[in-house]
Amino acid sequence: MSEFIPSFDELKIEKKWQDRWYNNKYFVANDYSEKEKYYSLVEFPYPSGSGMHIGHIRAYLSLDVLSRKRRMEGKNVLFPIGFDAFGLPTENYAIKNQIHPRIVTDNNIKVFKEQLKAAGLSFDFSRVIDTTDPEYYRWTQWIFLKMYEHGLVYKDIAYVNFCPDCKVVLSNEESQGGKCDRCDSDVIQLERDVWFLKITEYAEKLLEGLDELESNSRIRAEQEKWIGKSSGAYINFKISGSEKLLKVFTTRPDTIYGATFMVIAPEHPYLDMFKDQIQNFNEIQDYQQKALLKSEFERIELAKDKTGVEIKGLKAINPLTNEEIPIFISDYVMITYGTGAIMAVPAHDTRDYEFAKKYNLKIIEVIKGGDITKEAFTDTETGLLVNSPLIDGLTVEAAKQKIIEFLEKNQLGELAEQYRMKDWAFNRQRYWGEPIPIIYCDKCGVVPVPYEDLPVTLPMVEKFIPTDTGESPLANIEEFVNCTCPKCGGKAKRETDTMPQWAGSSWYFLRYIDPLNHEKIASKEKLAYWGQVDWYNGGMEHVTRHLIYSRFWNHFLYDIGEVLYKEPYKKRTAQGIILGSDNEKMSKSKGNVVNPMEIIDEFGADTLRTYVLFMSDYEMSTPWSDLGLKGARRFLDKIWRLFPNVKEAETYTPDLERIIHETIKGVGEDIENMKYNTAIAKLMTLLNEYNKKDAITKADYEVLLTLLNPIAPHVTEELWEMLGHETLLVYETYPEYDEAKLVKDEVEIVLSVNGKVRDKIIVENNFDQEKLKSLALESEKVQNHLEGKKVIKIIVVPNKLVNIVAK
RNA sequence: GCCGGUGUGGUGAAAUUGGUAGACACGAUGGACUCAAAAUCCAUUGCCCUUAAAAGCGUGUCGGUUCGAGUCCGACCACCGGUACCA
Numbered sequence: 037m038s039e040f041i042p043s044f045d046e047l048k049i050e051k052k053w054q055d056r057w058y059n060n061k062y063f064v065a066n067d068y069s070e071k072e073k074y075y076s077l078v079e080f081p082y083p084s085g086s087g088m089h090i091g092h093i094r095a096y097l098s099l100d101v102l103s104r105k106r107r108m109e110g111k112n113v114l115f116p117i118g119f120d121a122f123g124l125p126t127e128n129y130a131i132k133n134q135i136h137p138r139i140v141t142d143n144n145i146k147v148f149k150e151q152l153k154a155a156g157l158s159f160d161f162s163r164v165i166d167t168t169d170p171e172y173y174r175w176t177q178w179i180f181l182k183m184y185e186h187g188l189v190y191k192d193i194a195y196v197n198f199c200p201d202c203k204v205v206l207s208n209e210e211s212q213g214g215k216c217d218r219c220d221s222d223v224i225q226l227e228r229d230v231w232f233l234k235i236t237e238y239a240e241k242l243l244e245g246l247d248e249l250e251s252n253s254r255i256r257a258e259q260e261k262w263i264g265k266s267s268g269a270y271i272n273f274k275i276s277g278s279e280k281l282l283k284v285f286t287t288r289p290d291t292i293y294g295a296t297f298m299v300i301a302p303e304h305p306y307l308d309m310f311k312d313q314i315q316n317f318n319e320i321q322d323y324q325q326k327a328l329l330k331s332e333f334e335r336i337e338l339a340k341d342k343t344g345v346e347i348k349g350l351k352a353i354n355p356l357t358n359e360e361i362p363i364f365i366s367d368y369v370m371i372t373y374g375t376g377a378i379m380a381v382p383a384h385d386t387r388d389y390e391f392a393k394k395y396n397l398k399i400i401e402v403i404k405g406g407d408i409t410k411e412a413f414t415d416t417e418t419g420l421l422v423n424s425p426l427i428d429g430l431t432v433e434a435a436k437q438k439i440i441e442f443l444e445k446n447q448l449g450e451l452a453e454q455y456r457m458k459d460w461a462f463n464r465q466r467y468w469g470e471p472i473p474i475i476y477c478d479k480c481g482v483v484p485v486p487y488e489d490l491p492v493t494l495p496m497v498e499k500f501i502p503t504d505t506g507e508s509p510l511a512n513i514e515e516f517v518n519c520t521c522p523k524c525g526g527k528a529k530r531e532t533d534t535m536p537q538w539a540g541s542s543w544y545f546l547r548y549i550d551p552l553n554h555e556k557i558a559s560k561e562k563l564a565y566w567g568q569v570d571w572y573n574g575g576m577e578h579v580t581r582h583l584i585y586s587r588f589w590n591h592f593l594y595d596i597g598e599v600l601y602k603e604p605y606k607k608r609t610a611q612g613i614i615l616g617s618d619n620e621k622m623s624k625s626k627g628n629v630v631n632p633m634e635i636i637d638e639f640g641a642d643t644l645r646t647y648v649l650f651m652s653d654y655e656m657s658t659p660w661s662d663l664g665l666k667g668a669r670r671f672l673d674k675i676w677r678l679f680p681n682v683k684e685a686e687t688y689t690p691d692l693e694r695i696i697h698e699t700i701k702g703v704g705e706d707i708e709n710m711k712y713n714t715a716i717a718k719l720m721t722l723l724n725e726y727n728k729k730d731a732i733t734k735a736d737y738e739v740l741l742t743l744l745n746p747i748a749p750h751v752t753e754e755l756w757e758m759l760g761h762e763t764l765l766v767y768e769t770y771p772e773y774d775e776a777k778l779v780k781d782e783v784e785i786v787l788s789v790n791g792k793v794r795d796k797i798i799v800e801n802n803f804d805q806e807k808l809k810s811l812a813l814e815s816e817k818v819q820n821h822l823e824g825k826k827v828i829k830i831i832v833v834p835n836k837l838v839n840i841v842a843k
Numbered sequence: 844g845c846c847g848g849u850g851u852g853g854u855g856a857a858a859u860u861g862g863u864a865g866a867c868a869c870g871a872u873g874g875a876c877u878c879a880a881a882a883u884c885c886a887u888u889g890c891c892c893u894u895a896a897a898a899g900c901g902u903g904u905c906g907g908u909u910c911g912a913g914u915c916c917g918a919c920c921a922c923c924g925g926u927a928c929c930a
Contacts (some may be wrong), residue, residue, distance in 0.1 A: 043882095254847045258925065261846065266929075286930060299930090342928080368928045378930045386844085387928055456929055576924075613924095650868075652856060656849080657923080664855060667868050677883090714857065717867035724867090786863050791911040793863055820897090831910055837862055841910045 046640025071112035079574035083144035104746035108770035116548035118165035127468040167540030174491030198226040250607040264456020271449035285374030290435035293424035294402035295379035302327035303371035315349040469534030477521035477528040642748035649712035683731040700773040786837040
């Protein structure tokens with residue numbers, strides 16, 4: 037980076053104002069203030085050892101600017117911060133370096149707090165929470181027990197995603213694509229004892245609640261997809277020579293006349309149930325074995341090549357055609373979705389089509405419109421039903437309804453809904469997490485820890501190394517494991533698994549409202565005062581996991597009367613990623629990582645803030661540029677150097693006044709719409725206007741400083757003081773614009789011929805339209821382009837343009 | 844495959860309801876200041892032709908609607924993100 041001569045001493049200035057803000061608690065929110073409340077929330081960081089990342093800066097800046105603007109607008113702003121400090125990296129670091137995770141975490145939090153302050157972020161540091169603090173996780177455990185009490189927690193033996201490297205059970209969301217979220221190794225399926233939270237019970241509420249959450253289409257679409265609702269029907273197929281019914285779920289009951297075979301998942305219980313009837317049971321078992329060995333990843337990778345085995349000796353009966361049809365097992369049907377069995381309609385489903393082609397099965401067209409000799413016809417909009425006596429000639433939509441009616445009347449099936457979302461696997465075999473507050477007693481069985489015994493604290497011990505058995509390290513700690521049963525007083529053992537990382541972050545936004553409460557999550561009075569989070573900003577990567585989990589917990593707490601709103605957040609936004617200057621994602625291995633603290637040391641926090649906000653649209657990903665950063669500094673330098681030009685002399689001009697009011701309006705609107713880049717551009721334009729003059733008034737300069745203050749708070753505060761103010765800019769009144777001052781006396785009118793600009797003229801505002809037409813025709817440049825042509829019509833857009841249509 | 848987004852100068856990017864494409868910034872070039880450099884200030888800067896003026900061409904591609912399209916419609920291409928035998 038090339039050297040430059042600073043026009044102001046950023047380190048001195050920034051330190052001075054940070055000390056003043058934080059020591060005098062300028063950003064502390066007041067409970068029950070007379071002022072109107074505003075709650076802005078950013079996702080709290082995981083305090084990693086490497087400190088703050090440039091991404092944190094971008095994520096927090098948006099609502100820092102907004103919160104600072106809100107304070108100037110007279111709002112009582114709650115803009116809190118905390119630390120989501122449980123998690124594997126800390127545990128791994130602690131194991132590697134033989135330091136207790138408590139010490140590691142405390143150190144990291146200390147560093148983070150200093151860095152957040154060095155960036156001038158206006159957080160309320162009096163409400164800092166730490167998810168690893170027993171006073172915090174007591175309530176995480178409390179919510180877990182409440183869920184247990186309300187039947188939303190259950191233990192089951194289940195196939196779970198297991199990471200063999202981390203030795204940890206993962207949720208579906210943590211193992212997307214068959215890879216471990218953390219270490220990227222292939223996830224395998226293991227049978228394990230698992231604690232589940234019944235999030236599926238809230239599927240519909242979480243889906244409906246999306247209507248109340250203001251967000252962009254992407255944020256909404258990802259949540260909808262993740263919940264994954266689909267409507268259709270359960271249909272019961274008879275099994276030949278048996279009383280048993282084979283139940284399937286389908287979204288296309290209209291295609292039932294085309295169901296020419298059935299497919300069940302390799303794990304389907306009927307295989308065992310009917311093993312005496314199945315003639316090729318050995319072959320089936322072989323297939324089951326192979327399917328089990330395949331990782332989820334392989335199952336997807338090999339998706340193109342469908343495999344399966346016909347179950348000989350077992351036939352199903354199509355309830356509408358009464359024909360006997362074969363049953364196959366295949367791993368393209370999942371035991372975890374629907375009923376683990378499908379009716380296959382090869383003519384109208386691509387997967388069934390592939391399977392039918394491979395095994396030479398009957399394909400019956402029941403919807404006209406495609407060419408089923410070539411491919412499955414899956415369109416539901418255009419085709420009409422054929423070969424389906426009951427519903428011939430109907431549209432797909434009408435046929436669905438009629439078939440479901442028929443099925444229900446004849447007790448062959450029913451309307452049904454399915455969700456892709458599964459219950460939340462909630463235990464991890466780790467030390468550094470919230471202990472699950474459950475006790476196992478030989479006499480009484482599973483006993484929840486009584487509420488008054490919370491928190492169940494993590495023992496401070498030397499050894500916190502994973503066991504070879506894949507059990508939690510807590511299992512080795514006898515003084516933790518052994519306890520007395522709260523029911524019978526006999527000997528008992530504690531659950532040694534801990535909660536997943538997502539637990540603590542599922543309700544933290546509530547704790548900020550009342551962080552020191554010993555009786556409750558938060559008092560009703562304070563919850564009532566602060567209400568919902570008005571604006572929540574965070575990473576796109578948390579839109580499917582954290583956002584849904586936290587909405588789920590909040591819905592639950594609402595249902596049991598602990599909180600006052602169903603939906604925790606009114607509005608959710610997400611920032612774009614800052615890429616390395618090579619346009620690649622920042623990573624240590626690529627050597628393109630930008631360290632925000634180095635930037636602050638060299639250029640100052642104001643420069644970093646201004647650049648990060650100016651670099652591009654806030655929601656887009658953008659490459660970092662050192663040169664762009666210098667440009668931001670140059671802008672602040674120019675503002676600093678403008679100071680000597682501030683004179684008491686009158687320099688008022690109506691034109692400048694209009695530009696000032698335009699800027700006030702534009703900057704304000706831009707900030708509300710997260711268009712920080714154009715807000716700063718408008719401030720630059722205003723600065724350039726000021727620079728054209730030999731002198732500017734104090735009042736005009738103050739407008740610029742006030743508008744810029746939320747973005748570059750330190751240097752503007754310093755200049756404000758230099759102007760002779762004794763109070764801080766932080767709580768100065770935000771400027772307002774005067775609508776009347778926006779009106780121009782004169783406007784530029786574009787004259788075009790056939791849509792092409794040929795000339796420009798200046799006329800007074802609201803100039804007569806007819807006169808404008810004749811003025812346009814008089815223009816020499818316009819006439820040049822009208823030569824040999826006939827004017828057909830003239831279009832006038834008031835105060836904007838005249839377009840002459842000529843042939 | 845499906846869902847969402849993006850595609851505009853040398854670069855990052857702007858552009859209300861369709862109404863002057865390229866605001867603002869970076870870089871570059873020329874000049875001023877300086878012994879010189881940095882910093883600063885001034886000027887130019889979409890492409891093409893040109894001494895200049897004036898034309899012409901320009902928002903991923905092809906078509907359409909319109910007096911007028913970066914913006915609306917249709918078909919496609921490329922890239923990014925998400926998701927994936929979900930029946």
